[in-house]
């Protein structure tokens with residue numbers, strides 16, 4: 001609808017649509033509008049030229065040219081339609097299959113397309129006509145098949161790109177099935193380019209049909225088609241040149257209008273396209289299986305046996321052990337282990353590129369293209385998520401574990417109103433009727449404190465502010481009544497004035513619903529205010545995991561300490577903000593020993609020989625051999641302060 005509305009804002013497109021519609025209707029209803037019988041001859045009035053009685057003149061047998069154009073149009077338009085339908089059915093279905101399934105299926109289908117495209121279409125048409133006894137239907141269907149290879153490539157390309165759109169990934173994580181994703185999100189992305197291609201192809205197919213008629217390979221005289229009318233006009237050209245004007249003109253006019261309409265559609269479509277973005281959003285929408293690996297005791301155990309994990313009465317909801325994400329030989333997340341208790345909030349903190357988002361992608365089993373995930377243990381409420389098939393995991397995502405991204409607007413599909421996207425998730429998870437889903441969606445929009453849920457329901461993402469869109473995304477995440485909500489930097493892209501409101505909302509929803517929260521953040525203020533426990537990540541590993549208050553008061557890893565020292569709020573006015581020298585190394589440069597050693601003021605030779613395991617500290621766990629030096633420093637600082 002948006003496409004149509006935008007198209008109708010272009011005068012040239014309106015004119016082309018009007019001409020095409022008028023001509024098609026006049027041909028379809030030729031028996032009502034044509035002034036004469038197309039076969040009626042008036043031999044006393046041949047090649048007469050335009051007159052009051054014959055507006056477009058008569059042909060060499062005195063037949064009315066206007067009537068023959070209208071009746072002949074039926075044949076040409078029907079032939080064109082046959083080619084277009086074949087082109088669309090084959091091109092769209094194979095393009096969608098190749099683009100959404102990918103892999104070997106895609107390779108095979110694209111090789112088939114290569115073969116089809118390498119066959120010379122016109123020569124093959126002549127063969128088809130010879131074999132099928134001049135059947136125009138066989139010729140036009142064959143032409144549709146040959147041309148469909150081009151459409152296959154277009155649809156495949158668009159659906160591959162659409163598959164990586166943030167709102168498609170968000171839909172997958174929200175628990176929508178592959179067919180719902182295909183119908184709701186990929187189909188609208190494909191419609192624009194398909195309509196453009198169809199319009200351009202229809203012009204070409206019409207020319208091909210007219211050429212067959214011109215060469216007397218289509219319907220035979222006295223039946224009319226636009227092609228054989230041009231042929232008749234050409235035969236009479238020495239006696240009456242006018243005849244070529246209406247017969248050739250109608251073909252030229254229709255081809256021109258179809259081509260201009262195709263160009264207008266293309267412009268409309270490309271101005272509508274939206275940009276993608278980073279995070280889970282730019283990742284693959286159809287998730288991966290997960291490899292089970294044996295636990296490595298040194299890496300996994302300490303995080304799970306820390307004093308905090310053993311707190312009496314603490315009920316563990318999520319347990320992650322030795323989670324790794326790799327792209328080829330490159331490990332991006334390296335043996336991450338932690339757990340989340342029911343109703344708890346865990347913060348994951350670290351500089352950009354430390355693997356926070358990738359850890360979340362691993363948990364959800366939605367890795368970036370080409371990445372593999374492995375873990376020794378992954379359980380939710382005691383259920384082994386590692387053993388689940390992708391179909392079963394799909395039911396967990398969105399329903400039991402929900403996700404909200406840092407890009408609220410791009411996580412919503414620009415083509416659907418907000419309420420519909422929330423209602424769609426409600427239906428996917430609760431299996432209720434449309435009207436019930438609408439009612440629940442309105443309730444959810446109200447629960448995220450949107451002032452006028454009815455009005456928000458009908459808004460498109462581009463009509464919303466970032467804060468409003470994030471509340472809609474949260475409402476959608478709540479559709480499945482999740483036990484765990486993962487929020488990847490949920491306030492980063494928002495205006496400072498609305499950040500606090502969104503965080504308060506998350507905390508209130510957590511408390512009201514008894515949900516657990518995993519917050520990925522760069523912001524220590526958020527950690528201090530909201531999180532029970534903080535997990536500090538550096539270069540794909542957990543380097544410290546401790547209750548937030550303890551970690552902030554006395555960090556047990558030099559990286560945590562350095563991050564805390566560089567918080568602007570902790571630095572006195574006029575004093576230069578301490579910065580951590582250097583940057584996080586790229587995954588290919590991660591050493592097997594301490595990864596922070598190159599930037600660490602405590603680094604010694606001990607740090608650069610062998611992998612450093614996580615070891616228990618008085619507050620949690622730390623991956624540092626100099627924890628005692630940090631503790632000494634803490635004691636010295638305490639004395640100085642006193």
Ligand SMILES: Nc1ncnc2c1ncn2[C@@H]1O[C@H](COP(=O)(O)OP(=O)(O)OP(=O)(O)O)[C@@H](O)[C@H]1O
Nearest residue numbers: 327332351352353354355356357358359368586587
């Ligand atoms: N598709 C990919 N292929 C290869 N490497 C990738 C891919 N996506 C991310 N990476 C790398 O993985 C590492 C971890 O990235 P990740 O996005 O998890 O970091 P992050 O801590 O979440 O950063 P940010 O705070 O900027 O979101 C980075 O070095 C990044 O360059």
